[in-house]
Amino acid sequence: MDNATAEATIRPPKVSAAAVARACGVSPATVSYVMNGKAGVSPETRRHIIKIANELGFRPHGHSGQHSLDPQLNRVIGLILPNIVNQMYTGWAENIISATARDGFEVFVATTQDDPDTLAQVAATLAARQVDGVIIAAALREDSRALRTLRQRRIPYVCLSRRADHLPGDFVGIDDDTAASQLMQHVLDHGYREIATVIGPRFSTASLAREQAFVRTAAAAGITISGERKISTRLNRDGGRLAAHKLLAAADPPRAVVCGSDEIAIGVMEHALSLGLRIPEDLAVVGGDGLPHSRSALVGLTTIVQPVQEMAEKAFDLLLGQITSPSNNFTQTLCGHRLHIGRTCGCQPAAARRP
């Protein structure tokens, strides 16, 4: 009797994975593999299935096609960070919180310490809390459990800075490849030949991309960076100290250290100073995040500056878009970076800019 009301308000179009499979002439399992970025599917089939799935508006576990969600959002989003000590992350957090507050959203802040299990659990917890969306700056390349959990619950998410290898989704970051390449080029222009690189964990796509660009750019200048001089460490000062200890204790210590992160660079410099080395006279160091305090006159680090506020706001913009109108068309946004020339590379403070 009241069915009229019910049917008028809710109408499930029900695009199941099986439907997509039928439309593509494959088995549901294949569709599942494609949607989760698993291996074992040919590129052609993969592309075909993605195309059909988008056309049909497929979402996993499709009990419902469209959200009628403006009225009753919880107005809460989750923010997953590797930690909240590194100022790179707090910078994003600050700006995300400001941006969300403008729209009346509250923010759950969670940290993972870059542990895969913690990440998976945190995502599950946030999902259980009915957040409207999640911004993740702690994605891991291989372990996509967290993102899968969110996908299944149809909770929109946006990856910030790091992405997952095989899972689709919105992404906001900088062009790590170009930025790292420019940074290395600047070091090369100083004439340093003995160069080491220290980056964050390789399970971060951002770290990995930077290392690869460092090595490639150096190679293009005829400089090979040996295995012992390519260090991956934790994304904090201690990681930098440890790396510096290894590098500087070697028989042939490097003349310059190119880091993937400011915190690491600072750790490297701290250790070098404790050995009595002068920077940049004995050792040049450059970083990769552009934190305010490492750019300051006290430290004077040469580094890549990321547009923190722009990135944060863009990430929330994208998330809000996904929340209000979910789709399977994802965008990859690369924000513009710039090189900040300090004095740790060997440049003179007054003549900050180099040609």
Added chain:
Amino acid sequence: MDNATAEATIRPPKVSAAAVARACGVSPATVSYVMNGKAGVSPETRRHIIKIANELGFRPHGHSGQHSLDPQLNRVIGLILPNIVNQMYTGWAENIISATARDGFEVFVATTQDDPDTLAQVAATLAARQVDGVIIAAALREDSRALRTLRQRRIPYVCLSRRADHLPGDFVGIDDDTAASQLMQHVLDHGYREIATVIGPRFSTASLAREQAFVRTAAAAGITISGERKISTRLNRDGGRLAAHKLLAAADPPRAVVCGSDEIAIGVMEHALSLGLRIPEDLAVVGGDGLPHSRSALVGLTTIVQPVQEMAEKAFDLLLGQITSPSNNFTQTLCGHRLHIGRTCGCQPAAARRP
């Protein structure tokens, strides 16, 4: 619609959960799950049921079972910080988040920028979100609107570092008076006579207490700090720069600056360096938070070190106590601080030397 509405306005409507269920085309059990925030209901169905229930004016306070509110916690706490850029606050946040996670709590992080209205609004928002408790590191001396809101709603809170002047409540902090006194004494021991103090906003009890201790300790050594040399500024680097600009542009610039916060101290040093002054040869500077990066060899700030982790865990402990067994017996916990001697005061640490 007409009939139902008419009757509804005249008589207590008596909208049962079953009616909502029928209107939504689901079973009463599902409505029950939604109304109690239990799991096992899809977000779409949940929203739909909430919407219909609101339209029909459904009141969950039917005559049955116990009120579900008392025994069931939401397992969410609020954390109110002045900002999330100053590493003092992020240090506490990091450790509070870790501590709460161990007990299955989630944390809403909110920032006030030290604006009284923002603080009041943030507290109201958190209260509306049914948090189980709040940790506040952004309390203001005079404006206790926020704390009063929480008290009225019977939401436990713990003040961290700063307290409100006239409102009772648990408090965790350090002995600002003793710490500031020791810091000033160390500066006096160097023999400096021309001393200025720069602290955070005086609406923070921590800042005010430190300034008073600075002045008192200096006075005990026969040194008067004039009004122009007692500066209160914003709790960030820019605040420090501004203060330094005022102090160093004066006819009689000070020989030493005693700061109430590391960030301020760093701002002071940055400005001094930009004027070509050497630290500590031309100007000695000491800080007051003990942030990891200002203690590092790169900066070498002499400062008060606060036991960040201990304070964070203690604050959550107290909060948890208030949540599980509310009482009116409040405790004031003072954690132990220590003085970290760097080189910005003029001391010569063995290892570190700067070009």
Added chain:
DNA sequence: CGATTCACTTAACGTTGCTTAACACCCAAC
């Protein structure tokens, strides 16, 4: 020509999301 790899299917499995049904509770009527 058998072994291996690749691309996909089959089928068992674990989850999710909801229903049915049993339960605990309060208020009225007997």
Added chain:
DNA sequence: GTTGGGTGTTAAGCAACGTTAAGTGAATCG
């Protein structure tokens, strides 16, 4: 007091869905 209808809660059950280990068959390779 006892009983019965009405109400919200909760465990148990079940169907649908997506996931994934195991399996199949064709192409490739040594």
